[in-house]
Amino acid sequence: MVFSSLLFVYLFLPCCLFFYFLSRSIRARNVILLVFSLVFYAWTNPKYILLLVAMVFINWVCAIGIDSNGRKRVRKRWLVIDLIGCLTILGIFKYLGFASSILRSFTGFPKEIIDIALPIGISFYTFQLISYTIDVYRDEIPAERNFFIVLLYAGLFHQCIAGPIVRYQDVADEIEYRTIDSDELARGVTRFAVGLAKKTLLANTCAKVFDQLVPLDSVSQCSALALWLGMLFFMFQIYLDFSAYSDMAIGMGLMTGFHFRENFNYPYTGNSVTDFWRRWHISLSTFFRDYVYIPLGGNRCSKGRQIFNLFIVWFLTGMWHGASTNYIMWGLFFFVFLVLEKLFLLDVLSGLPKLFGHIYMLIVVFFGWIIFKFEDIGLMGTVFKGMFCANGNSFTSYETGTIFMNYIFFIVLCIVAVTPFIKELGRLLNKIGSKYKGMLIFKSAIDVVAPVVLLILSTMALAGNSYNPFLYFQF
Amino acid sequence: MKKRERRRIIERAEIIRSAVFFFVLALGAVIALIIPLHPTTSEIEKRDLAKFPSFSLTSFLDGTYFKDIDTWYSDTFPFRESLISANSALQSFNGIGSVQIHGTVKKGDEIPTDNEGKIATLQELPSVEESSSAEATTTTPSSSEEENVNLPTQKLGPVFVAGNAGYELYSFGKEMSEQYAAVINYAADELDGIADVYDIIIPNSTGVVLPENIRKDIGTSDQKEAMSYIFSVMSSKVKKVNIYDVLKEHKNEYIYFRTDHHWTQLGAYYAYTEYCKARGLTAKPIDFYEKQEYPGFLGSFYADSGKAPELAATPDTVEAYCPKATNDMVYVDKNGNEVKWNIVSDVSGWGTSTKYSAFIGGDNPLVKIKNPELSDGSACVVIKESYGNAFVPFLVDHYENVYVLDYRYYKGKLKDFVTENKVKDVIYINNIMATGTSLRINDLIRITK
Numbered sequence: 001m002v003f004s005s006l007l008f009v010y011l012f013l014p015c016c017l018f019f020y021f022l023s024r025s026i027r028a029r030n031v032i033l034l035v036f037s038l039v040f041y042a043w044t045n046p047k048y049i050l051l052l053v054a055m056v057f058i059n060w061v062c063a064i065g066i067d068s069n070g071r072k073r074v075r076k077r078w079l080v081i082d083l084i085g086c087l088t089i090l091g092i093f094k095y096l097g098f099a100s101s102i103l104r105s106f107t108g109f110p111k112e113i114i115d116i117a118l119p120i121g122i123s124f125y126t127f128q129l130i131s132y133t134i135d136v137y138r139d140e141i142p143a144e145r146n147f148f149i150v151l152l153y154a155g156l157f158h159q160c161i162a163g164p165i166v167r168y169q170d171v172a173d174e175i176e177y178r179t180i181d182s183d184e185l186a187r188g189v190t191r192f193a194v195g196l197a198k199k200t201l202l203a204n205t206c207a208k209v210f211d212q213l214v215p216l217d218s219v220s221q222c223s224a225l226a227l228w229l230g231m232l233f234f235m236f237q238i239y240l241d242f243s244a245y246s247d248m249a250i251g252m253g254l255m256t257g258f259h260f261r262e263n264f265n266y267p268y269t270g271n272s273v274t275d276f277w278r279r280w281h282i283s284l285s286t287f288f289r290d291y292v293y294i295p296l297g298g299n300r301c302s303k304g305r306q307i308f309n310l311f312i313v314w315f316l317t318g319m320w321h322g323a324s325t326n327y328i329m330w331g332l333f334f335f336v337f338l339v340l341e342k343l344f345l346l347d348v349l350s351g352l353p354k355l356f357g358h359i360y361m362l363i364v365v366f367f368g369w370i371i372f373k374f375e376d377i378g379l380m381g382t383v384f385k386g387m388f389c390a391n392g393n394s395f396t397s398y399e400t401g402t403i404f405m406n407y408i409f410f411i412v413l414c415i416v417a418v419t420p421f422i423k424e425l426g427r428l429l430n431k432i433g434s435k436y437k438g439m440l441i442f443k444s445a446i447d448v449v450a451p452v453v454l455l456i457l458s459t460m461a462l463a464g465n466s467y468n469p470f471l472y473f474q475f
Numbered sequence: 476m477k478k479r480e481r482r483r484i485i486e487r488a489e490i491i492r493s494a495v496f497f498f499v500l501a502l503g504a505v506i507a508l509i510i511p512l513h514p515t516t517s518e519i520e521k522r523d524l525a526k527f528p529s530f531s532l533t534s535f536l537d538g539t540y541f542k543d544i545d546t547w548y549s550d551t552f553p554f555r556e557s558l559i560s561a562n563s564a565l566q567s568f569n570g571i572g573s574v575q576i577h578g579t580v581k582k583g584d585e586i587p588t589d590n591e592g593k594i595a596t597l598q599e600l601p602s603v604e605e606s607s608s609a610e611a612t613t614t615t616p617s618s619s620e621e622e623n624v625n626l627p628t629q630k631l632g633p634v635f636v637a638g639n640a641g642y643e644l645y646s647f648g649k650e651m652s653e654q655y656a657a658v659i660n661y662a663a664d665e666l667d668g669i670a671d672v673y674d675i676i677i678p679n680s681t682g683v684v685l686p687e688n689i690r691k692d693i694g695t696s697d698q699k700e701a702m703s704y705i706f707s708v709m710s711s712k713v714k715k716v717n718i719y720d721v722l723k724e725h726k727n728e729y730i731y732f733r734t735d736h737h738w739t740q741l742g743a744y745y746a747y748t749e750y751c752k753a754r755g756l757t758a759k760p761i762d763f764y765e766k767q768e769y770p771g772f773l774g775s776f777y778a779d780s781g782k783a784p785e786l787a788a789t790p791d792t793v794e795a796y797c798p799k800a801t802n803d804m805v806y807v808d809k810n811g812n813e814v815k816w817n818i819v820s821d822v823s824g825w826g827t828s829t830k831y832s833a834f835i836g837g838d839n840p841l842v843k844i845k846n847p848e849l850s851d852g853s854a855c856v857v858i859k860e861s862y863g864n865a866f867v868p869f870l871v872d873h874y875e876n877v878y879v880l881d882y883r884y885y886k887g888k889l890k891d892f893v894t895e896n897k898v899k900d901v902i903y904i905n906n907i908m909a910t911g912t913s914l915r916i917n918d919l920i921r922i923t924k
Contacts, residue, residue, distance in 0.1 A: 001541075006507070006549040014504040017497070043545075045538035186489035189496045205569070215579040398692035399580055405572035433481075440481060444488035451496045459503065460565060462549060463558035464781075 001043040002161075003248045004199045006462050009455075012040065013252075020256060026177060030152055033256065040157035041121070048119040051089065052155055058085040059129040060143075060150045063136040067143035079137045083130065090126045093119055098323035121161035123320055125154045127287055132168040134291055141169050149175055158252045162245035164263035164283035171258055178257030186447075188254025193451035193458075195247025198240045200461040201454075202417055206237035209407055213400065219382050225396040227387045229404060235369050236414040239267065242281070268418045271357035272349055273337040273364050284320070288313045307339055314338070321372070326380065330371040337364050512553035518826040525550035563782045576644075576693070577780050578633030583646030583696035590707040595657035597920070598650075631736060631779045632908055635681070635693060639789040640733035641776025642681040647696035647704075648911045655910040656708045658919045659903055662889065663712035665923070666901060670893050673753065674709065675716045675746060675904040676702050677738060677862050680731035682907065683722045698907055699723075705910060716753045718746040732791045735774020737831055738906075740796055740865040746904075747869040754900065756873055764796035764868075769822050772830040793830045795819045798871035800846045806839040809884060818844060818868050834864035835879060840886065842867070842879035849875040855900035856893060858882050858922065860915065862906040874900075882922045883915070889922050 001008050016036040023029050042049045062082035066075045091099075093116055100110055132153070136143045144150050152175060159166055213230035214222055222230070246263035253260045267279040277285055296309040311332075318331020341349075349357040374380035385391050416422065426443075433440035506512060516523050528534065528543035535541075552558070635642040663672040681690065682698025690697070699719050706715045722730060722745055730742030744761055751758035772791040780786060797819045804818050814836075822833040835842050838861050854876040857863050860883060870877050878896060880889070893901060909915040 001545065005545060006552050007545050010500070010503040010507050010552075011548070014497075014500050018501075043538075043541045046536060046541075047538075182486060182489045182493065186492045189493050193496065205566075212576075212579065218579065218581060221582055397694065398689075399576050399694070402572060402574050402576050404570075406570040406575050408570040410569035437480075437484075440484055444484060448488055448492045448495060451492060452499050455496065455499060457565065460558045460562040463552055463555045464562035464566075465549070 001040050003245065004196065004204075004458075004462065006459070009196065009459070009462070012036070017255065029256075030149070030175065033156060034148060034152045037152065037155045037157040037160065041155060041160060044120045044161075045117070051093070051119050051122070052125060053151065055086060055089060055126060055129055056151045056154050057147070058082060059133045059154075060147050063133045063143035063150075064145065066133070066137050075137060079133065082133045086126050086130055090122060092116070093122055095319075095323045124163050124165055125160055127165050127284075127320075128168075129154050131165070131287060131291060135168060141172060144168075144172070156258075158249040158256075158258070159260060162242070162249070163281070164246050164249060164260055165287055166260055166283070170261060174258050180255070180257045184254045184257075188251045188256075189451050190251070190447065191254060192248050192251030193454040195244040195249075195251055196458045197454040198247060198417065199244035200458040200465075202414060203237050203241035203244060204461065204465065205407075205410060206233045206240065206414065209233045209403065209410075210237065212403055214383075216379070219379060220386065220391045221393060222386055223394045223397040223400045224387055224389045226400040226403075227383055229400065231366065231370055231373070231383075231387075232411075234373055235268075235366055236418065238369060238372075239264070239418055240414070266418065266420050268362065268365070269358070269420065270361050271354050272341055272346060273334060273361055274341050274346065275357075276361050276365055277334070277338070284317070288317055292316060306342075310339060310342075311335055322375070324375045326371055326375050326377060330368055333368055333371055334364075506553050507548070509553070513551035514553075514555060515551065517556070518828055560782055560784075560787075564784050566781070567784055574635065574637040575780065575783065576633060576635050578631070578644075580633050580644050580694055581646050582694060584649040586647050586696060586700045586704050587649070588700070588704075590704065593653075593708050594710050595653040595660055595708040597657045597661055597924070598654060631775055634736075634776055634779050635685075635695075636776065636780050636783050636785065637685075637689070639785050640680070640684075641736070641780060641783075641786065642685050643679050643736045643776075643908060644681055644693060644695040645679065645698055645701070645907055646911070647701045651911045651913060651916060652701065652705050653708055654913075654916050655905075655919070656705050658916060658923050659713050660710045662901065662903070662923045663710060665890055666893060667712060669890075670899050670901045671714055672712065673714045673716055673750065673900065673902045674706075675718060675750065675866075675902065676705060676910055677742075677746065677904065677906040678702065678719055678722060679736065679738075679907055683719075683726050684731055701907065701910075714753055716746070716750050718749045721745045721749050729794070732772070732774055732776075732831075733789065734777045734786045734791050735772065735831060736776060737774065737862060738865060740794060740834070740868070743862075743865040744796065744869060746866060750902070751873075759799075759869075759872060761796070763799065765799075767795040767797065767819060767821070767833075769793040769795065769825075769830050769833060771827055773827045774831060775828075778828065790827065791830075793822065793833050795833050796868060798868050800848045800872050801844070804835060804842055804844040806836050806843070807841040808839055818871065831861070831864070835867050837861075837864065838881050838884065840881055840884040842877075844871055844877040844879075846871055846875050846877070851875055852897065854878065854896055854898045855902060856880060856889075856896070856898045857902045857904060858889065858919075859904045860906065860909055863904040866904055870902075880922065882918050885922060887922070 001012060003009075016032070019032045019036075020029055023032060038049060041052060059082060062078045062085070065078035065081075069075050069078070096116060104110060129150075132141075132150070135141045144153075153166075153168055153171065154160070210230050210233045213226045213233065219227075243264040250260050250262070261283065263281060263283050265279040265282065267276050270276040270279050293309055293313045296312060297305055298309065299306060301309075314331040314335035315328060316331070317334075318328040321327040321330070337345075349360070370380060370383055374383060382391060386393050389395055429439060429443040429446075433443045514524060515526075525543070525547045527547050528540055530540060534543070631643055632646075633644045635644055659672065659674045666672055678698040681695055702717060702719055706717060709715060722742060725741075725745055728741060729739055730745065731738050741761070748758040750756075770790065770792040772793050773787060774791065777783065777786045802818050804816055805813050806816055807813055816836040818835055820833050820836065822830045825832070831837075835844075844867075853874045855870060855874050856878040857867055857870070858880050859866070860881065863879070867877065867879055876896065876898075878892070878898065880892065889901070892898070903919075905915070
C-alpha cells in the first residue's frame, strides 16, 4: 500500500486512528499499530512479511546476544553474524539480479538473470535494524527483550517503506511511553496534509509533465528545451515526492505520539554540494556517516585515506539507491564534487557571494539527477547530447513552448514548494499575530482550513489519477 | 493582548483543526464504505470500472488480490466523475495558453512528392504492434446505449486542444501508407471484372480546419500531400475519390466535431457528392433530407484531454440527415444475432459521450439496408471504420441494397461477400489515421486477402 492512495487515506488511516484512539493503554495501542503495520506491509506482497519478520528476528537475537555478553570477542562475533545475515538477505533480494547480469556480461554465465521482485522497503528497514544492533554493540542502548517491540520499530508503517531511517534510540522511549497533546496532534495533521498534497498535487503532476516532455521511446527527437525543462520537472518531482513521504511519516508519527527526526531541510537552498547533502535525505547520510565513514577513520586520518573513505561511502550511497550502474555513477559523481569541495572548492566558495555557491550546487545536482533518472546508460547519453542539440534535434518546438506555457504557474508553485517561503510566511504571520488579535485569528483560521483544503484537493487529484479513458484497447 | 488569551485562541484553533480534519477523513471513509455509491461504469471513458476482485490463493499470495482491491477502491470511489471534473478545472490554473497538447507528437516521415512510377504491393508486414503515434482513432462501439460503455475502444493519437476544439494529430508513415494502398490494390485486382473498387480517405480536422502555420509549428504531417502520395501508389484499377479539396472548400461549415475526433454528417455529405461524381450518380441536395439535431455531445477529445473544461463549455450537436427511402436497417452484432435498428436513431436521451452512435447503430460487424423504392438489383458495400457511419445514410437512396462491413469486427472475406450478394460497388472509406496504423491495415488485409 502507498500513502498516496484513496484506500490508504480513506480506509486504512481512519481505521487505524479510530482503533488507536479508542484504546487507552500503551500496550493496546502498540498492538494496534503492529497489526496495522503488518497489514500495510502485507498489502504489497504477503510473502515478504516473512522476510521482514526474519530480518527482525536476526537482529533481535543478535542484539540480545551482544547485550548479554561482557566479552568483547563474543560481542563482536554476534555483530558479525548479524551483519552477514542482514547484508546477505539484502544482497540476495536487491542485488542478485544486478550482480548476475554483470557476471554474465564478463563470463557469459549464468544464462538466466535471476529476477527477484524487490521487497518493498527492504533497504529502509534493513538499515534501521543494522543501526539498532550496532548501537547495542556500542553500548549506546540496551537490547530490547520483547521481539514485538523490535518488529514494531522496524515495521511501523509510518516509515517502513520510504523512510526516514529512524534510530532506535530516538523512539525507544516513545514505544513504551508516549503522550499526545493537542498541539502535536494539530501539527501532525498539517504535516500529513502538506505531505499528501505535495505528493498528489505537485510530484505526480511533475511526473506527468516529464513524461509529456521526454517520452522515453523517442528521446532523440525531443527538443533541447524539452529535455532541460523535463529534467527540471524531474528535479522538482524527486524532492517533492520523497520529502512528501517523510512529511506524511512525520505527520502520522506526531498524531500517534512519535517524534521522527527531520529528513529534509530544503536541500535546493543549499549553497554547496556538501551543504546539499546535509539537507537531503538526512537520515541516510547520517547513517553512512555514523556506521561507515567514522568507523573507517572519518576525518581523523591522512588526506588520502579520507578520500578513500569518502569513496567507499559514496559508492555505497549510490548503490543503496538501486541495483543498477547509473546509481553507482550517481554516487561517485557526488564523490568527485565532495572531494573537490573538501580539497579547495569550499574555501573558494566562501570567498564569493552565496549566490555563486547556490547556483553551482543547483547545476551539479541537476546533472546528477540525469544520471539518477536513466538506468539505461545509452539513453542517458542521448539525453545529454540532446540537451546541447547534438542529436540533430531542434532547440525548441511548438510542443515544448505549449507545455511550458501550460505549466508556467505550476513551475512557480514548485519553486515556492521547494523553498522555505511558506514556512517563513507562517512565521511572520505568527509574529504579527502575537501583537494583533485580528491577525492571530486570521492565522488560526488559515491553520484550521489549510489541511482540509489540501486533503480535498488531494482527493480530487487521486480520483483524477484513476481517470483512464480508452484504457482497454480492442486487442 | 494578554499571553493567556493568545494561548487560548491558539489552543482552541488547534483542537478545531484536528477535529475538522479527522471529521472529513472519517466522513470520506464512511461514504466510501457505502457500496451502492461506488459507480461501476464510466460513460465518458467508455469502459467498465474495476471490479472487486474475487479471492484466490494465488492472487492473495502474489499480492495481486490486494492490488486489485486498491484499484477497485480508487477506480470506483464515490463521486469520482465530479472529483475528476473538479480536478481538471483545478489543473487549468497550472498555466496559461488556450492550447494544450495531450500525448506526444512524433515526427512523420517525409512525404515523397513523386512516386517514381511505384505501385504499392503487399509486403510481409512486421508483426502487429501498437504504434502509439499513429494509433487509430475511431469508434463509438455498439448500438444500444448500455452496450456502448461496455465495448472496448481504441486510443487516439496525440490531441491538440486549441480554444474549444480538439484536433487529432497525424504523422505520415511511408511504409504503412504504402501498405494501405497495397491492400486496396490487392482488392481491385481480386475483384477485377466482378465489382468496382472505390477508395475514400478522410482527412481529419487537423488537416482541413487547423491553419497551416499552426500545423507547421506542431509538426504534424500535411494530409493533402499524404493523400496524394497514397493515391499515387494505387493502381489504375482503383477509383480514387479525393475529398480533400471539397472539404477544404467548406472548412468554415460545421464539418467536424470540436469535442470528438469524427467528422459531422455534413462533412460526410460533401464526401458523398464527390463519390457521386466518381460513380456517375446525381447527388441529392442537402435539403432533400430531413434533418435531426441532437445537442449536448461531448466526444473523445473531451475524454482524451482529461475532460478539458474548455471543451465542456461548448458541447457539439450531432446533426443527422435521414435518407428518404427508408430509415430501417438490420445489423448483425458480434455474436451473430440480427437486430432491427434505425439508420438514424434518436439519441437525444443517450449519454453525452455516445451520440455519434446515432448513425447506423454505431460499429457493428455487418449492416444491411434495403431500399423499398428500388428493385434494380443495385448493391454496394462499404468497408469502413467509425468515420464511415455518417457517410452510409447518403447511399441509401441510390442503391437497392447497401451493405456495411466494419472491417475491424467482420470475420468473413470480402470477396465471398461481394460475389454472394452481387455487389457492384465496393467502397473503402477510412480516416487518414487508419491509413497509417498497422492494426487497421492488418484488419484490412484479413478481410481482403
